[in-house]
Amino acid sequence: MKVFHNARFWHNSTFENDVKAILTHDGKIVALLTELPESTQDYDFVDLKGNYVYPGFIDTHTHSFEGGLYSLMIDLGGARSLQDVFDLIAEGKRDKGKFIFAWNFDELKIAEGRFPTRAELDSIVSDKNLVLRRIDGHSCLINSFACSNILSQTGNILSADEVFRGFDNDRAVHWFHNNIEPELILKAYHAASQIALKGGFSTIHTMVGDANMSIGHYSLLQEHLADFGVDFVLYPQSFNIEAALEVGAQRIGGCILADGSLGSYSAALYEPYRGHSINGNLYQTDAYWYDFITRAHQNNLQVGVHCIGDRAITQINNVYMALANSDFKDLRHQLIHCELTDDALINHIKASGAVPVMQPMFDRLWGGESGFYAKVLGQERAKHMNRFATMLSRGIKITGSSDWYITELNIVASLAAAMNHHNPAEALTAAQAIDIYTKNAAWLSHDEDVKGQLLPDMMADFTVMNYDLKKPGADNKVVATIKAGKLLYGNL
Numbered sequence: 001m002k003v004f005h006n007a008r009f010w011h012n013s014t015f016e017n018d019v020k021a022i023l024t025h026d027g028k029i030v031a032l033l034t035e036l037p038e039s040t041q042d043y044d045f046v047d048l049k050g051n052y053v054y055p056g057f058i059d060t061h062t063h064s065f066e067g068g069l070y071s072l073m074i075d076l077g078g079a080r081s082l083q084d085v086f087d088l089i090a091e092g093k094r095d096k097g098k099f100i101f102a103w104n105f106d107e108l109k110i111a112e113g114r115f116p117t118r119a120e121l122d123s124i125v126s127d128k129n130l131v132l133r134r135i136d137g138h139s140c141l142i143n144s145f146a147c148s149n150i151l152s153q154t155g156n157i158l159s160a161d162e163v164f165r166g167f168d169n170d171r172a173v174h175w176f177h178n179n180i181e182p183e184l185i186l187k188a189y190h191a192a193s194q195i196a197l198k199g200g201f202s203t204i205h206t207m208v209g210d211a212n213m214s215i216g217h218y219s220l221l222q223e224h225l226a227d228f229g230v231d232f233v234l235y236p237q238s239f240n241i242e243a244a245l246e247v248g249a250q251r252i253g254g255c256i257l258a259d260g261s262l263g264s265y266s267a268a269l270y271e272p273y274r275g276h277s278i279n280g281n282l283y284q285t286d287a288y289w290y291d292f293i294t295r296a297h298q299n300n301l302q303v304g305v306h307c308i309g310d311r312a313i314t315q316i317n318n319v320y321m322a323l324a325n326s327d328f329k330d331l332r333h334q335l336i337h338c339e340l341t342d343d344a345l346i347n348h349i350k351a352s353g354a355v356p357v358m359q360p361m362f363d364r365l366w367g368g369e370s371g372f373y374a375k376v377l378g379q380e381r382a383k384h385m386n387r388f389a390t391m392l393s394r395g396i397k398i399t400g401s402s403d404w405y406i407t408e409l410n411i412v413a414s415l416a417a418a419m420n421h422h423n424p425a426e427a428l429t430a431a432q433a434i435d436i437y438t439k440n441a442a443w444l445s446h447d448e449d450v451k452g453q454l455l456p457d458m459m460a461d462f463t464v465m466n467y468d469l470k471k472p473g474a475d476n477k478v479v480a481t482i483k484a485g486k487l488l489y490g491n492l
């Protein structure tokens with residue numbers, strides 16, 4: 001048995017309690033102790049050095065495959081000239097396999113102000129598949145070796161334009177993702193697991209699949225779940241209900257799209273974008289969603305759908321509402337992102353029982369009077385973005401997440417973002433911010449009896465930090481991440 005002691009423990013939503021130590025056995029919490037036990041040979045004492053212990057944090061929405069994979073690949077974010085790009089790729093290609101991803105390319109930061117040509121890529125990598133992806137993921141360039149492989153394997157003729165956008169961009173990137181070796185896929189998840197532990201998470205929800213009909217490497221990952229440090233909660237990110245049922249999934253969806261993004265003016269709004277006449281796109285009809293979500297619901301699958309604009313959120317929530325009224329089941333269907341909501345829509349979400357799976361870092365990056373949201377939506381509507389506090393106050397159980405690799409996988413930054421919302425009316429208290437990454441997050445995957453709190457019979461998952469969130473200071477950090485009683489990150 002282990003005794004974790006010399007720390008403050010987050011219990012009953014406060015550090016002001018008389019818990020002096022936590023006794024664990026076989027990866028589970030046995031008891032919260034108000035006194036340190038006598039040392040005997042039965043006890044293995046773990047000194048937490050006066051730090052602060054939170055329940056292991058849970059991120060409820062990540063794209064860990066891409067996040068992990070790209071952490072192993074070539075980051076072009078620092079390149080300022082095409083020569084920099086070529087040097088980074090030449091240097092980075094050496095320890096890579098048959099598939100090389102160079103990402104984070106931004107032609108606006110490059111002196112020449114343009115993408116490389118295919119011939120230039122070929123002169124650096126001619127015998128391996130190379131894709132160079134733009135920073136936003138919406139365009140890419142591939143070398144001739146990859147072009148001819150895609151043509152011979154799929155028969156797809158790709159556009160004559162060397163820089164792929166739209167459909168060609170999706171097809172090319174999917175081909176890369178679908179063809180990399182199993183060994184590299186698992187390596188990507190191991191890297192993701194390490195990054196999560198370092199970021200203070202012991203559990204992360206992860207989207208697997210191409211968001212169309214393929215559930216990708218779901219089975220491969222499922223077979224290896226026990227090998228990773230963190231717990232992965234898997235989502236077959238697909239419209240393929242049969243495939244999800246076949247692998248025994250409990251849920252389906254993820255960033256399967258009801259609408260697009262604000263940056264590309266494709267998030268579906270009721271009112272037009274500021275200074276434009278367009279108001280975004282619904283990617284599917286009401287009937288399509290009604291059919292898909294109903295079939296998933298009938299098969300007891302929890303559903304998650306990406307919806308950013310108020311029109312898209314309404315479209316998906318209407319289906320959840322209809323099912324709640326006609327065939328209620330405690331499946332906890334998800335509105336992923338759920339960014340733009342007025343009071344009436346929040347009331348509808350409360351009525352449907354849907355769960356907004358939200359990203360505090362989005363407000364950190366794009367909120368504020370001169371921020372990106374205000375630019376594309378105008379000041380008034382920007383105040384209706386990411387309404388964490390209002391939703392919680394109406395009794396809606398929102399959960400916290402990063403959408404990593406879109407934002408960083410880091411609990412310190414995520415909690416600070418939730419508590420320092422640009423709109424003070426939507427800022428969370430320390431206890432609320434912790435809840436959306438612990439209790440509420442555990443509840444989302446029906447794990448509220450085993451995770452999310454420091455209580456007997458729960459997993460001994462702890463995130464050890466050097467600060468009390470109620471009094472954050474400058475040098476806040478994750479000191480250690482403990483999963484099932486084992487130290488998996490940090491030094492104690």
Ligand SMILES: [Zn+2]
Pocket residue numbers: 061062063254255403
């Ligand atoms: Zn996502």
Ligand SMILES: [Zn+2]
Pocket residue numbers: 254255306336337
């Ligand atoms: Zn999304």
